[in-house]
Amino acid sequence: xxxxxxxxxxxxxxxxxxxxxxxxxxxxxxxxxxxxxxxxxxxxxxxxxxxxxxxxxxxxxxxxxxxxxxxxxxxxxxxxxxxxxxxxxxxxxxxxxxxxxxxxxxxxxxxxxxxxxxxxxxxxxxxxxxxxxxxxxxxxxxxxxxxxxxxxxxxxxxxxxxxxxxxxxxxxxxxxxxxxxxxxxxxxxxxxxxxxxxxxxxxxxxxxxxxxxxxxxxxxxxxxxxxxxxxxxxxxxxxxxxxxxxxxxxxxxxxxxxxxxxxxxxxxxxxxxxxxxxxxxxxxxxxxxxxxxxxxxxxxxxxxxxxxxxxxxxxxxxxxxxxxxxxxxxxxxxxxxxxxxxxxxxxxxxxxxxxxx
Ligand SMILES: [Zn+2]
Ligand SMILES: [Zn+2]
Ligand SMILES: [Zn+2]
Numbered sequence: 001x002x003x004x005x006x007x008x009x010x011x012x013x014x015x016x017x018x019x020x021x022x023x024x025x026x027x028x029x030x031x032x033x034x035x036x037x038x039x040x041x042x043x044x045x046x047x048x049x050x051x052x053x054x055x056x057x058x059x060x061x062x063x064x065x066x067x068x069x070x071x072x073x074x075x076x077x078x079x080x081x082x083x084x085x086x087x088x089x090x091x092x093x094x095x096x097x098x099x100x101x102x103x104x105x106x107x108x109x110x111x112x113x114x115x116x117x118x119x120x121x122x123x124x125x126x127x128x129x130x131x132x133x134x135x136x137x138x139x140x141x142x143x144x145x146x147x148x149x150x151x152x153x154x155x156x157x158x159x160x161x162x163x164x165x166x167x168x169x170x171x172x173x174x175x176x177x178x179x180x181x182x183x184x185x186x187x188x189x190x191x192x193x194x195x196x197x198x199x200x201x202x203x204x205x206x207x208x209x210x211x212x213x214x215x216x217x218x219x220x221x222x223x224x225x226x227x228x229x230x231x232x233x234x235x236x237x238x239x240x241x242x243x244x245x246x247x248x249x250x251x252x253x254x255x256x257x258x259x260x261x262x263x264x265x266x267x268x269x270x271x272x273x274x275x276x277x278x279x280x281x282x283x284x285x286x287x288x289x290x291x292x293x294x295x296x297x298x299x300x301x302x303x304x305x306x307x308x309x310x311x312x313x314x315x316x317x318x319x320x321x322x323x324x325x326x327x328x329x330x331x332x333x334x335x336x337x338x339x340x341x342x343x344x345x346x347x348x349x350x351x352x353x354x355x356x357x
Contacts, residue, residue, distance in 0.1 A: 012047055012051070015043045015044055015047045016044055016047045016048060016051065017044075018043070018044050019044050020033040020034050020042055020044050020045050021034070021041075021042045021043075021044065021045075022034040022041075022042055033045050033048070035049075036049075037049040037050070037287065050230050050231070052307055052310045053230055053288045053307075054223075054227055054230055055305060055310070056154065056290055056300070056301050056305050056306065056307070056310075057154050057170065057223065057230075057290075058223055059300075059301040059302055059303050059305045060152065060154055060170070060172060060290065060300040060301050060302060061170070061172075061215045061222070061223065062215060063301070063302040063303050064298075064302030066214075066215035068174060068175055069172045069173065069174060069175060069178075069215065070172075070173055070174075070175050070178035070212055070214070071170065071171065071172050071212065071213050071214065071215055071222065072169075072170070072171040072172075072173070072181055072184055072210055072211065072212050072213070073168070073169075073170055073171075073209075073210070073211050073213065073222055074167075074168070074169040074170075074171055074184065074185060074188055074208075074209070074210045075166065075167065075168050075169075075208060075209040075210070076140070076166060076167045076169070076188060076189060076204050076205075076208050077160070077166040077167075077204065077205040077207040077208065078126070078129050078130075078133070078160070078164040078165065078166060078204070078205050079129070079203060079204070079205040079206070080205060081121060081122040081123070081125050081126040081129070081162075081164070082115050082116070082117065082120060082121035082122055083099040083115065083116040083117070084099075084113050084114060084115050084116060084161070084162045085098050085099070085100060085104065085108070085111040085112065085113070085114050085115075085116060086098045086099070086104060087104040087105075087106065087108045087109055087111055087112040087113075087161075088104065088105065088106050089106060090106055099116045100116055109245070110245030110246070110247060110248065111245075111247055111248075112161045112248065113160065113161025113162040113163065113248065113251065114247040114248055114250075114251050115162075115251060118250065118251070118254065121254070123254050123255055123257070123258035124258045124261075124262060126162075126163065126164055126255065126258070126281070126282075127255060127258045127259040127262055127281050127282035128195065128197075128198070128200070128262055128282060129164065129202065129282070130164060130165055130259075130280075130281050130282035130283045131195075131197065131262065131264060131277060131282040131283070131284060132193065132195045132196070132197070132200075132202040133157070133165050133167075133202075133283070133285060134284060134285040135193045135194075135195065135196055135202060136191065136192075136193045136202045136203070136204065137155070137167065137285070138193070139191050139192065139193040140188050140191040140193075140204075141153060141291075143187060143188070143191045144171075144184070144187055144188055144191075147179070147187055148173045148177050148178070148179060148184075149177070150172075150173055150174035150177060151171060151172070151173050151291075152171070152172045152290075152291045152297070152298060152299060152300045153169050153170065153171045153172070153290065153291050153300060154169065154170045154288075154289075154290040154291075154300045155167055155168065155169040155170075155288070155289055155290070156168045156169075156230060156287065156288050157283075157285055157286075157287050157288070162251075163251065163252065163255045163281050164281075165283060165285070170222060171184065172300070178212075180212075181210040181211055181212045182210065184210050185208050185209065185210035188204070188208065188210075189204050189206075189208040190204075191204070196265075196266070197263055197264070197265060197266055197268075198263070230288070255281045256279070256281070258282075259277070259278050259279070259280070259281050259282045260278050262278075262282060264277040264278060264282075264284070290306075292306075
């Protein structure tokens with residue numbers, strides 16, 4: 001019962017309750033959270049970030065007339081920039097043979113994501129792709145909306161072992177115009193864009209996946225999958241640990257080097273450009289995002305939940321608590337969509353008869 005263990009994991013709530021490690025004092029003298037999403041920096045703020053986004057993800061699946069929609073889980077990857085070793089994560093399944101000729105086991109993690117031939121690997125191409133991935137997603141979502149106007153999405157960008165981004169998107173389309181998963185996948189995967197920096201064409205890799213689901217069916221499975229993806233959000237770059245095997249480390253150095261030397265904008269001078277893009281293998285995108293509410297659109301969240309709204313609700317709750325404390329009448333329950341996430345997801349998982357994906 002992995003699902004139960006995951007949903008019941010008490011550490012998330014505990015971590016959150018421990019509070020921010022590096023609170024910042026504002027000019028008005030109020031203490032606020034450091035607000036990082038990086039777990040190694042501040043576990044409590046990172047958990048808050050993950051929880052907030054998880055709530056937004058859920059509110060676009062469960063908080064509306066779900067029977068009117070079809071949902072999809074779409075994964076898009078980057079193209080190949082040279083062969084890498086294929087090392088399985090668990091020893092359960094028999095892995096495919098690697099390009100180097102051997103069949104790796106999970107014990108070969110020192111080679112995971114490492115190029116087969118570093119001397120011919122396209123490091124510059126890879127960091128440029130990371131840099132332009134945002135423009136490519138922009139073209140992709142516009143292309144999908146041109147075909148299916150009701151489309152809304154929630155996306156998480158995750159690092160692959162080779163140091164390139166890939167995208168998990170939960171997509172919602174009104175049933176009356178909903179395409180087959182294959183049609184959606186192909187429309188997304190074949191979208192192309194042009195780099196705003198060097199004009200080069202930017203494309204997705206051949207590997208893409210799309211599954212359809214019903215929120216009144218196996219939606220909880222998808223939410224479990226998303227929560228899993230959201231855990232990657234808490235890491236800064238592909239590897240966040242201090243103890244890195246030497247081949248992996250060399251690969252990271254080569255990528256960092258390429259990112260240091262590329263231009264991040266048409267008039268960037270890499271020598272003395274301070275943009276963080278040069279430090280994140282070229283990536284500039286936000287890690288998580290969702291389609292926004294406009295005059296003509298619901299946006300991803302049926303209830304209009306955004307991080308701004310969440311921050312405001314939290315602030316209002318604390319302010320009212322402070323007022324009530326003064327009046328010796330402390331409310332025990334925080335506002336529902338924010339602090340009660342663990343309990344809520346547990347209810348959803350149980351109610352929907354969760355099974356392992
Ligand atoms: Zn913090
Ligand atoms: Zn290999
Ligand atoms: Zn730059």
